[in-house]
Every structure is written in C-alpha cells, then in structure tokens.
Amino acid sequence: MFRDVSSCNTYNYGDALYWDARYVQEAESFDWYQRYSSLRPFVRRYIPTSSRVLMVGCGNALMSEDMVKDGYEKIMNIDISSVAIDIMRRKYKHFPQLNYMEMDVRDMSFFPDKSFDGVIDKGTLDSLMCGSDAPISSARMLGEVSRLLKPGGIYMLITYGDPKVRMPHLTGSIYNWKIALYIIPRPDFEKPAGGSSNSHLEPVSITGTGILPADFVLEDPDSHFIYERTISEPTGEKPVKQAFRVPFVEVDSGL
Ligand SMILES: C[S@@+](CC[C@H](N)C(=O)[O-])C[C@H]1O[C@@H](n2cnc3c(N)ncnc32)[C@H](O)[C@@H]1O
Numbered sequence: 001m002f003r004d005v006s007s008c009n010t011y012n013y014g015d016a017l018y019w020d021a022r023y024v025q026e027a028e029s030f031d032w033y034q035r036y037s038s039l040r041p042f043v044r045r046y047i048p049t050s051s052r053v054l055m056v057g058c059g060n061a062l063m064s065e066d067m068v069k070d071g072y073e074k075i076m077n078i079d080i081s082s083v084a085i086d087i088m089r090r091k092y093k094h095f096p097q098l099n100y101m102e103m104d105v106r107d108m109s110f111f112p113d114k115s116f117d118g119v120i121d122k123g124t125l126d127s128l129m130c131g132s133d134a135p136i137s138s139a140r141m142l143g144e145v146s147r148l149l150k151p152g153g154i155y156m157l158i159t160y161g162d163p164k165v166r167m168p169h170l171t172g173s174i175y176n177w178k179i180a181l182y183i184i185p186r187p188d189f190e191k192p193a194g195g196s197s198n199s200h201l202e203p204v205s206i207t208g209t210g211i212l213p214a215d216f217v218l219e220d221p222d223s224h225f226i227y228e229r230t231i232s233e234p235t236g237e238k239p240v241k242q243a244f245r246v247p248f249v250e251v252d253s254g255l
Contacts, residue, residue, distance in 0.1 A: 014131015016104075019059075019081040027087055029062050032123040033158055033224050034187060036066035041201055042182060043120070046154045046228050049073060051117035054148060056105045056141075057124025060084050068097045076116070078103040106140040114150045121145075122158040125169070129161070138169050149231045157227040167210035170229055180228040181206055185220035192219075 012018045036043070047053060049071040055064050058077035067075060077100045079085050089100040103110060105124060128137040145155050159166060163181060170179060180203045185191070198219075207213055 012131065013127040014129075014134065014137065016080040019079075019127075020083045023060060023081055023083040023087065027060065029060050031061040031063055032059070033160070034122070034184065036063050036070070038184060038187060039063075039122075039158065039226070040070065042226050042228065043067065043156065044070075046156060046230075047118040047120075052076070052115065054078070054111075054116040054119045056119060056121045056145070057127065058084070058088065058100070059123075060087055061122065063120070063122060064098055065092065065095070068095060073097050075099070076101070076111075078105070078108070080104050105144060106137055108144045108148060111148055113147050114153075115148050116153060117150055118154045118156065119145050119149060120156045120158075125157060125166075126159050126161060142169060146231060151231060153231050155227075155229040155231070157225075157229065159225050159227070160222070162225060163206055163211045166225065166227065167206075170227055171210060178230045179206075179210075180230075182226040182228070183218065183223045184226065185223050189220040189222075 050073055053067070053072060053075045055075055055077045058064060058079050059081070064072075064075045064077055075098050077085075077088065077098060079088075079100075079102065082102045085100045085102045088098075092098045092100070101110070105128070125138055125141060128134060128141055131137055142155075149155060157166070157170070167179075171177060182200060182202075183204050184200045204216070205213065
C-alpha cells in the first residue's frame with residue numbers, strides 16, 4: 001500500500017518478466033499507494049456505479065473487489081502479467097462483475113473505440129515511465145486510453161508523479177481535456193500539529209502552464225496525486241497516433 005522507496009534503476013517496472021516474478025513470490029493481495037477506502041470519494045464523484053470501468057494494470061490489488069462491494073457492476077481488469085491475471089481470475093470466479101484479461105496497455109485493440117465510461121490507473125503509467133522507451137510507451141498507453149473512453153468519460157490516474165512530470169503527458173492530445181488535480185497524503189502520514197486545515201477532497205489550483213504554484217507547500221512531501229481527466233467531444237479531426245506525439249523525455253524516476 002505504501003510507496004516503494006526503490007528507484008526505477010533498481011527494478012524494471014516496465015518489464016512483464018519483472019512483474020511475473022514478483023507475483024509468483026508475492027501472491028498475497030497488495031494495493032499500491034492507496035486503498036479504495038481513501039480513493040472512494042474521488043471514484044464515486046467522477047464514476048457512477050453503473051459505469052463500464054477499465055482497470056489498467058490491476059495487479060493483485062483489492063481495489064476492484066472493494067469497488068464491487070461498493071456497488072460497481074462492470075469492471076474489466078487487465079494486466080501484462082499472466083501470473084497476476086491467473087491468480088485474480090481464479091480468486092474472483094464467483095464475482096460476475098469482474099473480468100480479467102492479460103493485455104498490454106500499449107495495445108488494447110481487443111476493445112472497440114469508446115468502450116468505457118471510466119479508466120482507472122493506479123501505478124501503471126508510473127511503471128511504464130520506468131521502462132525502456134518510456135515516452136513512447138506512455139504516449140501509446142494514453143492514446144489507447146483516449147480511444148477507449150466514451151465522450152465525457154474519465155481517466156483517473158493515481159500516481160506519485162507531480163504535475164511538472166505528469167501534465168505534459170496528460171495534455172498531449174488533440175482532444176479537449178479537462179483535468180482536476182487532487183493531492184492526498186500517504187496512508188501512514190501523520191499530520192503535524194498545527195498543520196494546514198486544507199481538505200484533500202478539494203481540487204488543487206494549477207498554473208496556466210499546468211504546474212503547482214511556486215508557493216504551494218506539500219504537507220506530505222511524498223503525497224500521491226490524483227488526476228481526473230475528462231474527455232469531451234473530439235474536435236472533429238481524426239485522433240493522431242500518439243506514438244508520434246511524444247511530448248518530452250522524462251527523467252523522473254521515483255517509483
Ligand atoms: C505498481 S503496480 C500497480 C498494481 C495495482 N494497480 C495496484 O494499485 O496495486 C503496476 C502494475 O502494472 C502492470 N503493468 C506494467 N506494465 C504494463 C503494461 N504495459 N500493460 C499492462 N499492465 C502493465 C504490472 O504488471 C503491475 O501489476
């Protein structure tokens with residue numbers, strides 16, 4: 001559930017073999033960053049329970065099970081790790097609301113355009129950022145997410161990446177995106193006495209260039225960021241393959 005303090009240089013989070021080996025060793029459920037209980041206000045605010053939801057890079061997290069217990073009816077879970085998918089398929093065979101498929105987020109051509117109302121990503125874009133060809137992989141993934149969302153659909157990204165390193169990716173599209181940013185402390189963070197009384201349930205203002213204002217202070221320096229990206233009607237142009245729209249080469253490596 002907590003942030004892994006190791007860096008991308010130590011583990012290859014972008015590699016399916018890494019994840020297969022990890023899930024063989026650690027089959028027990030594990031939620032990266034945050035559990036559903038803390039994300040619930042954001043999920044419920046943006047994604048109605050009747051939505052068709054895609055959970056990208058589901059791993060062996062409890063997130064989808066917890067969402068079903070909270071009323072969600074249709075969640076398609078995908079992951080590049082066949083080990084994780086086998087474990088989850090067996091575990092949830094009696095949950096008709098949950099489906100599991102082995103799939104690479106960079107190529108989700110199995111699904112037709114506009115298949116989902118909501119896409120949830122907890123730690124998967126972050127993993128791609130640690131792989132080889134990170135800018136190309138992330139652009140491919142986000143191009144696929146854009147293609148799969150219905151107009152008005154939501155991409156919810158839960159990440160350790162602050163706006164400086166994530167916004168350039170999230171705004172690189174011909175679609176009209178609207179982005180709301182929330183910042184929540186790690187689950188084990190202890191608020192200092194006399195700390196800010198700001199509610200993390202309110203969106204945070206960002207500057208015109210998509211970064212946090214210079215005087216913004218993170219109460220927990222290792223906070224998690226939630227980006228709620230809404231796709232509105234396309235401009236009429238055909239979507240450009242995002243693999244050719246790589247915004248920049250990211251050097252951030254803090255997974
Ligand atoms: C940091 S873990 C997060 C797992 C889960 N979402 C959670 O919140 O606990 C990243 C997950 O992304 C998966 N993943 C990495 N690259 C992927 C890819 N190209 N396509 C699909 N899944 C991928 C990994 O197998 C792993 O399960």
